[in-house]
Amino acid sequence: MTTGFSQASTRVHDKLFKLGDADSYNEVVDLFDKYTEQFTRHLPAPMMAMAAVQANQCILDIGTGTGIVALEVARSLSEGGRIVGIDLSDGMLATARAKAEKEGLAEQTEFLKMDAEALQFEDNAFDNVLSLYALRHFPNPEKAVAEMHRVLKPGGSVVVAVGSRPELLSRGGVVAMSRRITSIIRRLAGRELAACEFLDQLVNQHIPEIVNSDTAHWTADRHGFTGSVRGLLESAGFTDIDSTWRGQYSIIESPEEFWELQMTFSSLARKRIGQAEDSVVDGLKNEFISTCEGVLARKGRLVYQSGAAIISAVKP
Numbered sequence: 204m205t206t207g208f209s210q211a212s213t214r215v216h217d218k219l220f221k222l223g224d225a226d227s228y229n230e231v232v233d234l235f236d237k238y239t240e241q242f243t244r245h246l247p248a249p250m251m252a253m254a255a256v257q258a259n260q261c262i263l264d265i266g267t268g269t270g271i272v273a274l275e276v277a278r279s280l281s282e283g284g285r286i287v288g289i290d291l292s293d294g295m296l297a298t299a300r301a302k303a304e305k306e307g308l309a310e311q312t313e314f315l316k317m318d319a320e321a322l323q324f325e326d327n328a329f330d331n332v333l334s335l336y337a338l339r340h341f342p343n344p345e346k347a348v349a350e351m352h353r354v355l356k357p358g359g360s361v362v363v364a365v366g367s368r369p370e371l372l373s374r375g376g377v378v379a380m381s382r383r384i385t386s387i388i389r390r391l392a393g394r395e396l397a398a399c400e401f402l403d404q405l406v407n408q409h410i411p412e413i414v415n416s417d418t419a420h421w422t423a424d425r426h427g428f429t430g431s432v433r434g435l436l437e438s439a440g441f442t443d444i445d446s447t448w449r450g451q452y453s454i455i456e457s458p459e460e461f462w463e464l465q466m467t468f469s470s471l472a473r474k475r476i477g478q479a480e481d482s483v484v485d486g487l488k489n490e491f492i493s494t495c496e497g498v499l500a501r502k503g504r505l506v507y508q509s510g511a512a513i514i515s516a517v518k519p
């Protein structure tokens with residue numbers, strides 16, 4: 204049985220989680236923008252294609268960050284078109300606005316501070332809703348997905364992209380699996396380190412878990428994650444669910460850049476290291492750099508292998 208007290212304490216926990224998640228980005232906005240431009244640039248186009256975004260439409264981007272999706276949509280809009288990006292991080296929103304201004308896209312864009320689980324828009328307000336790498340950050344994703352459904356016009360599409368390994372039997376899955384086998388052999392020989400697993404492992408060793416603070420609890424099982432997103436969309440009343448996968452494999456040149464990238468993209472590292480004592484962080488970073496240098500001395504490599512499941516659905 205859920206008591207009034209436990210409901211209230213869950214609400215307080217969720218609120219703190221959301222504020223903590225958004226605030227953790229304020230510290231790293233410039234780096235986030237730099238690495239997003241470098242490693243995420245390939246994702247907005249297939250998301251827009253799956254939603255069949257038209258130049259005169261009104262589009263919503265949820266958890267917009269520094270606007271990688273919103274600005275790509277803005278570039279494709281004609282005079283009647285409009286894109287609204289929402290996020291809870293002031294730093295992310297400020298950078299998204301500044302980028303829109305710089306590119307001359309301010310007229311057709313709007314960036315608003317808003318909780319994805321409680322959108323302040325009328326029903327049926329948008330032609331399409333997009334959201335990249337944000338769903339894992341919401342403690343109640345079913346609320347966020349219900350809100351996406353509510354603000355979409357009937358016939359409109361939602362396209363949600365989440366970090367994920369590919370389906371095993373897909374073409375992407377076969378390529379990723381053969382890379383993974385090579386990777387395991389290289390790692391056993393001490394000749395490869397992979398982001399963000401490497402830093403996450405060190406953080407787990409050096410800084411004990413802060414309960415429920417890293418990513419929303421429901422995303423713990425990464426393998427079942429794409430399946431759970433489909434389930435969420437179906438439960439909210441979406442139909443015609445379709446999905447695709449996009450992966451990227453990059454070699455990172457230096458240990459410092461490898462550190463910076465993982466400190467920016469790993470929620471676990473960003474949040475726990477942000478709360479740890481300086482001496483603990485120094486010890487962890489020394490071990491990180493010396494392990495990387497050892498791998499490079501053996502002619503090994505530092506890699507960042509990312510993958511996104513892009514899932515689309517229609518509001519009937």
Ligand SMILES: C[S@@+](CC[C@H](N)C(=O)[O-])C[C@H]1O[C@@H](n2cnc3c(N)ncnc32)[C@H](O)[C@@H]1O
Binds near residue numbers: 228
């Ligand atoms: C991994 S970033 C993705 C940003 C952007 N979509 C991209 O791919 O570059 C997740 C974003 O979700 C935002 N966020 C977290 N919780 C939120 C919430 N409850 N409502 C709206 N945005 C939220 C964070 O502030 C952050 O900007």
